[in-house]
Structure formats: C-alpha cells, structure tokens
Amino acid sequence: MTDYMxxxxxxxxxxLEDAARLLEEHGENAWIVAGGxxxxxxxxDRHKQPQAVVDIGGLQELHGIRDHGSHIAIGxxxxxxxxxxxxxxxEHFPVLTQAAAQVASPQIxxxxxxxxxxxxxxxxxxxxxxxxCYRAGGNACYANTPTAMNREHALxxxxxxxxxxxxxxxxxxxxxxxxMVISRNGTLRTVPSEEYFVGPDxxxxxxxxxxxxxxxxxxxxxxxxxxxxxxxxxxxxRQTWDFALVNIALVAKTExxxxxxxxxxxxxxxxxxxxxxxxxxxxxGETVGPDLETLAKRVAARGARALNYNxxxxxxxxxxxxxxxRSLA
Amino acid sequence: MSEDAPKRAAELGIPEFPPDPADDFEWxxxxxxxxxxxxxxxxxDWRTTSSSRRAFLRGVVCSGVAxxxxxxxxxxxxxxxxxxxxxxxxxxxxxxxxxxRRVDVPPSETLAQTIRYRLGLTGTKIGCNRAxxxxxxxxxxxxxxxxxxxxxxxxxxKAITTVEGVAEPDGTLHPVxxxxxxxxxxxxxxxxxxQVMSAVGLLKKNPxxxxxxxxxxxxxxxxxxxxxxxxxxxxxRAAGRA
Ligand SMILES: Cc1cc2nc3c(=O)[nH]c(=O)nc-3n(C[C@H](O)[C@H](O)[C@H](O)COP(=O)(O)OP(=O)(O)OC[C@H]3O[C@@H](n4cnc5c(N)ncnc54)[C@H](O)[C@@H]3O)c2cc1C
Ligand code: SF4
Ligand code: FES
Ligand code: FES
Numbered sequence: 001m002t003d004y005m006x007x008x009x010x011x012x013x014x015x016l017e018d019a020a021r022l023l024e025e026h027g028e029n030a031w032i033v034a035g036g037x038x039x040x041x042x043x044x045d046r047h048k049q050p051q052a053v054v055d056i057g058g059l060q061e062l063h064g065i066r067d068h069g070s071h072i073a074i075g076x077x078x079x080x081x082x083x084x085x086x087x088x089x090x091e092h093f094p095v096l097t098q099a100a101a102q103v104a105s106p107q108i109x110x111x112x113x114x115x116x117x118x119x120x121x122x123x124x125x126x127x128x129x130x131x132x133c134y135r136a137g138g139n140a141c142y143a144n145t146p147t148a149m150n151r152e153h154a155l156x157x158x159x160x161x162x163x164x165x166x167x168x169x170x171x172x173x174x175x176x177x178x179x180m181v182i183s184r185n186g187t188l189r190t191v192p193s194e195e196y197f198v199g200p201d202x203x204x205x206x207x208x209x210x211x212x213x214x215x216x217x218x219x220x221x222x223x224x225x226x227x228x229x230x231x232x233x234x235x236x237x238r239q240t241w242d243f244a245l246v247n248i249a250l251v252a253k254t255e256x257x258x259x260x261x262x263x264x265x266x267x268x269x270x271x272x273x274x275x276x277x278x279x280x281x282x283x284x285g286e287t288v289g290p291d292l293e294t295l296a297k298r299v300a301a302r303g304a305r306a307l308n309y310n311x312x313x314x315x316x317x318x319x320x321x322x323x324x325x326r327s328l329a
Numbered sequence: 330m331s332e333d334a335p336k337r338a339a340e341l342g343i344p345e346f347p348p349d350p351a352d353d354f355e356w357x358x359x360x361x362x363x364x365x366x367x368x369x370x371x372x373x374d375w376r377t378t379s380s381s382r383r384a385f386l387r388g389v390v391c392s393g394v395a396x397x398x399x400x401x402x403x404x405x406x407x408x409x410x411x412x413x414x415x416x417x418x419x420x421x422x423x424x425x426x427x428x429x430r431r432v433d434v435p436p437s438e439t440l441a442q443t444i445r446y447r448l449g450l451t452g453t454k455i456g457c458n459r460a461x462x463x464x465x466x467x468x469x470x471x472x473x474x475x476x477x478x479x480x481x482x483x484x485x486x487k488a489i490t491t492v493e494g495v496a497e498p499d500g501t502l503h504p505v506x507x508x509x510x511x512x513x514x515x516x517x518x519x520x521x522x523x524q525v526m527s528a529v530g531l532l533k534k535n536p537x538x539x540x541x542x543x544x545x546x547x548x549x550x551x552x553x554x555x556x557x558x559x560x561x562x563x564x565x566r567a568a569g570r571a
Contacts, residue, residue: 003458009416010436010482033480037460040478043437044458052416053436057483081472105549106527107475108460240548241461 005043008053016215019056020185023213026052032215033057034077034113037104038120047130057113062217065089071179071220076115080169081106083114093221095230095249099172102234105241115216118170118180118196119208122163122271123243124153134160134204144307151309152245155301155317157270161200162307164268165207168234170197171249171265171273175230179220184213190220197272207271225251225263231327233320244268246316250324252283257329259283259292264324269304269317276300279321288328297322417482424487425450426494432481440476440484441465444491452492452522456551463550466523466530467491473530473549492522495529505529508567509560516554523550528564537568 013019023030031050033039034057042048056062062077065086072088083089083100090097103109103117121127124135124143132138143150144162153162170193178193196208210216231250236242244267252262262283264276278299286292300321301314416436423430425448432447441458444450444467453476456464460478467476468490495503502510505528515521524547531538531546538546543564552560 005437007435008437011416036480036483037478041459055483106546107463107466107473107549110472111474111479
C-alpha cells in the first residue's frame with residue numbers, strides 16, 4: 001500500500017518549547033517530521049504508523065546558518081539546498097557543501113533538512129520492506145544469508161545487522177568534528193558527531209542517540225578545519241536519487257607538501273560513518289605523492305569482511321582513499 | 330487450429346483437443362452487440378462544454394459535497410476529528426496559481442493528492458509517489474518540490490504554482506513551454522509538467538544558466554522516453570527568452 005498514508009494527527013508547534021511538550025505528551029506515539037522525505041516512505045508503506053506527527057519544519061528558531069564566533073551553527077531544519085548554496089559554509093567548509101550537493105535530487109534537497117539527513121533510518125531493503133529483522137525487533141537478519149541481495153551492505157562493524165549509514169553529509173560532519181546539539185525538555189546537551197551515530201553493537205534498533213522526546217536543534221561546526229584542504233566523493237549507481245555505495249570525506253592541513261593533520265571518514269561501509277583512522281595515522285607527517293597514495297590504499301580497507309555481493313566495495317574504498325590522498329598533491 | 334492437428338495429436342498419444350471456442354466465434358463490432366438498439370450515447374466534448382466532466386469534478390470537489398463523494402478515498406476517522414481540536418485545522422486556504430482556494434484536507438494527505446483530486450488540477454502527474462521520478466514537481470514559493478512527498482499542510486502559507494499556472498492568463502505559453510514545443514521536448518508527455526516546473530523554477534532563480542547548471546536543475550526529473558537532450562535544449566532556448 002503505497003498510495004495513502006495512515007490517518008495520523010498532525011501537530012505544527014509554534015516554538016521549540018511547544019514541540020517538546022507535544023513529544024512529551026505523546027511519548028512513543030510521536031514522530032518528528034522536518035522535510036518528511038524519509039518519513040513519508042515509511043508511512044506510505046505502513047511499516048511505521050505513529051499516531052502523532054509533529055512537523056517541526058517551520059520552526060524558525062531551528063532554521064538558518066549562523067556564525068557564532070567559536071563555531072558555525074547550522075539549524076536542524078536548514079535545507080540541504082540552503083547548505084549547498086551557503087557562502088559561509090562554502091568558503092570555510094567546502095567538504096560539507098559538496099556533500100550536501102550530492103544528496104538525492106534537487107527537489108529532495110529543496111525540502112530535505114540537515115536534521116533529517118543525519119537522523120534518517122538505514123535503507124536496507126529488507127528492513128524497509130517490513131521484514132521482521134533484528135532492527136525491526138525480530139530475530140534474524142535477512143540481508144546476511146547466502147542468497148540475500150546485500151551489495152549495498154556493510155564491510156565493517158557488523159553485529160548481527162549488516163546495514164549501512166545512508167547519509168552523505170554524515171561523513172563530512174564526522175571529518176569536520178561537528179557537534180550535535182540536542183534538546184530534551186528544554187535542556188540542551190552536546191554530542192560529538194562521532195558519538196551521535198549508533199552502531200548495532202550499541203543498539204540494533206536505532207541509528208542515532210536520539211530517543212523519544214529528543215529534538216536535534218543544530219549542528220555546530222568548529223573552526224578547527226576551516227580553510228583546510230578537503231575532498232568529497234560519492235559513488236552511487238546513478239548520480240541522482242541513489243544512495244552512496246561508498247562516499248568519502250577528507251579534510252587535511254598541509255605544510256609544503258607534507259600532511260600536518262588529517263581526518264577521513266567513509267559512509268556506506270558500516271552502520272555509522274567510519275573514520276579511516278589507520279589512513280589518518282599513516283599520512284600524518286608524510287609527503288604527499290604516489291608512494292603515500294599506494295600505502296594509503298593498502299591500509300584503507302584493512303579488516304573489511306565482505307558479504308556475498310559487496311566485495312566490490314573493498315577496492316572502492318581503497319581507490320577512493322587513494323584519490324582523496326592524491327587530491328592533496 | 331490446423332486441420333491435421335487432431336490426427337497428429339492422436340499419433341502422439343495426446344488426449345483429444347477440447348473444442349476451441351474461437352473456432353465458431355463470429356466477430357461482431359462490440360458497440361452494436363452490447364448497445365443493441367439503445368440510443369447513441371451523447372458525445373461529451375472534453376474541451377469546451379461548461380458542464381464537461383472535468384469542470385464538473387472541479388466543481389464538486391471543492392464544495393462540501395466532495396467529502397461524501399470521495400469518502401471511500403478519505404475516510405474520516407475519529408482520530409482526525411480529535412486532531413481538529415488540538416492538531417491542524419482540516420479546512421485550509423491554499424494559495425494555488427495565484428488564487429486562494431478553500432479545501433478540506435486530512436492531515437495525512439499529500440499535496441499531489443490535494444492538487445489532483447480535490448482541486449481538479451490534473452496537470453500535475455503522480456508517477457512513483459515516492460520522490461523518485463519528478464512527475465509531481467510543483468513550485469512552493471518558486472522552489473521546485475515533489476508534491477507526492479509533501480503534506481498539503483506543510484505548504485500552508487506558501488504560494489504553489491502548478492503547470493496550469495505558468496502560462497499567461499490569455500493563454501500565451503510560458504517561454505519554457507514554448508521552447509519545449511520548439512525543441513520537440515515531450516514524447517509521451519507524462520514527465521513534461523514536471524520538467525516544465527523544474528525549468529521554470531531554475532529560470533526564476535537563475536535566468537541565464539549554463540548547460541551544466543540546467544542539467545543539474547533537471548536531474549530530479551526522470552523521462553522514461555529519454556528525451557533529456559530535447560528538454561535541456563528547451564531550457565537553454567527558453568533562457569534566451571525568459
Ligand atoms: C528517493 C530518495 C533518495 C534519497 N537519496 C539520498 C542520498 O543520496 N543521500 C542522502 O544522504 N540521503 C538521501 N535521501 C534521504 C533523505 O530523505 C534526505 O537526505 C533528507 O535530508 C531527509 O531530511 P527530511 O527533513 O526530509 O527528513 P524527515 O523525513 O523529516 O526526517 C527523517 C528522520 O529524522 C528525524 N528527524 C528529522 N529532524 C529531526 C530533528 N530536528 N530532531 C530529531 N529528529 C529529527 C525524523 O523523525 C525522521 O525519523 C533520499 C531520500 C529519498 C526519498
Ligand atoms: S541488515 Fe540490519 S536492517 Fe537489514 S535485514 Fe539485517 S538486521 Fe535488518
Ligand atoms: S510522483 Fe512524486 S517524484 Fe514521482
Ligand atoms: S516524454 Fe515520456 S516520460 Fe518524458
């Protein structure tokens with residue numbers, strides 16, 4: 001049934017406070033919608049049927065990109081198009097504008113928000129089709145069987161579930177050491193982007209630290225990597241709509257052809273954005289050039305365990321890493 | 330059935346063929362056979378008659394009768410009645426193609442459904458209904474969005490433009506529409522309203538796009554006929570005129 005969504009109650013709070021109160025009141029029955037580009041597919045398929053839908057898309061206090069001195073704050077309901085076109089972000093953090101520009105299609109970026117992009121659920125087709133798998137609270141993984149179609153699934157960090165993070169902006173945010181500001185009953189807490197994303201070993205039924213009642217307020221980008229060298233590349237079956245098979249985000253500081261510092265993260269290979277820590281350690285202090293590229297390529301996918309149909313992702317990670325390192329030359 | 334088929338079948342030990350009903354069927358034109366001597370049905374002129382089916386639909390859909398007329402589609406559940414008290418009001422005013430239209434919209438209805446089935450503006454197409462094709466593209470405050478994956482209540486207060494709203498009131502086509510005709514853009518035409526809206530949205534924001542910018546702006550619109558180059562040429566032609 002993909003034509004009509006279930007009948008839900010729609011609430012359009014006028015302030016963050018009202019939104020928090022609504023979430024509190026409806027508890028597990030509440031569902032936040034910002035752009036709705038991830039949510040409405042769930043509703044149309046009827047695999048999720050929350051009774052109270054809270055539309056925070058119009059909350060001005062969660063909207064916009066601002067320079068706060070110590071960091072740049074991106075409000076959770078800022079659209080991906082607004083990020084892509086932001087001069088402030090483009091000037092200092094091109095890796096993030098490039099990532100936002102690669103999401104889905106123009107119309108989805110015009111409505112889809114950064115909050116929704118980092119909080120969206122995985123695209124494992126079995127889970128999305130309503131199979132009662134581990135992630136859905138069941139007792140099996142349908143993607144990790146000898147005949148399952150799992151070319152889009154994980155290489156690393158598997159714990160029963162082999163689903164991957166679908167977001168294009170997430171690896172860029174992890175590379176930039178972004179922080180997520182979360183509101184709960186009026187109190188704010190800050191979570192580093194690396195801890196915001198949750199793997200199946202921590203909790204198999206969710207992708208982020210968000211719990212019922214939590215609202216992501218903004219994403220903060222510290223100045224740490226402003227003006228650094230950067231690289232973003234996404235490989236997908238089609239250039240529009242399709243999710244990344246693998247994407248890579250790199251930021252690096254170089255001094256006369258030597259890498260002083262670097263952070264690299266990959267999406268599409270693990271349930272959370274995967275930092276390529278071995279590659280980071282390897283390139284630090286080294287001179288960029290073909291030798292470094294080859295070495296980086298060798299360690300990039302170390303520890304990967306391919307499933308039946310996703311072996312191709314191993315050379316993909318290796319080659320993307322080599323290209324990212326090459327871009328520093 | 331060929332003449333010696335039963336004989337060959339017998340040789341091969343296949344049981345006798347059942348009689349083929351097609352063998353002694355005499356073909357009669359369907360209308361005569363079905364209609365018998367009923368009078369000719371009246372011809373409906375879809376374009377001009379004021380009481381054409383389209384106009385009729387448009388009429389009832391926005392009057393109160395609509396609720397019962399389309400009740401099988403939009404069943405009102407008790408929860409929605411409650412929503413009216415605490416959640417959004419169902420009766421809203423939409424600003425569509427420059428006109429204010431009062432409509433009764435359940436909270437879970439998409440903009441594409443409202444536009445097509447309540448307002449009768451069937452120029453907007455629904456292809457995939459999942460944000461994956463672009464046939465349903467409309468402008469909200471001049472920004473192209475997928476109306477199939479937007480709740481009508483999400484665009485309250487925004488100015489919606491559909492393909493019916495881009496031409497001049499006197500019928501003069503929008504430069505994009507004219508250019509699409511000149512460049513033979515549409516083949517089957519199903520994706521065309523969406524392509525028009527994406528192109529109009531692009532030219533509103535960027536009146537002189539490069540080919541790459543135009544290609545990117547239209548990248549969220551699938552064309553099953555593969556007329557991408559024609560549409561692209563159309564946008565570039567319209568950019569010179571718009
Ligand atoms: C056809 C298609 C292709 C896509 N391709 C890509 C792609 O290539 N790359 C990619 O990265 N993504 C892709 N997406 C995924 C996604 O829909 C968009 O990236 C978009 O950014 C989601 O934002 P939204 O505001 O529309 O999400 P919503 O559906 O509104 O929200 C998504 C989830 O996040 C939660 N949420 C949203 N905002 C908040 C908040 N402030 N606080 C707490 N929770 C919140 C919601 O409850 C919901 O669970 C695609 C989606 C579709 C339908
Ligand atoms: S990979 Fe995860 S989400 Fe997919 S079927 Fe297995 S348990 Fe479910
Ligand atoms: S019908 Fe909306 S994108 Fe296909
Ligand atoms: S013209 Fe047929 S789908 Fe585009």
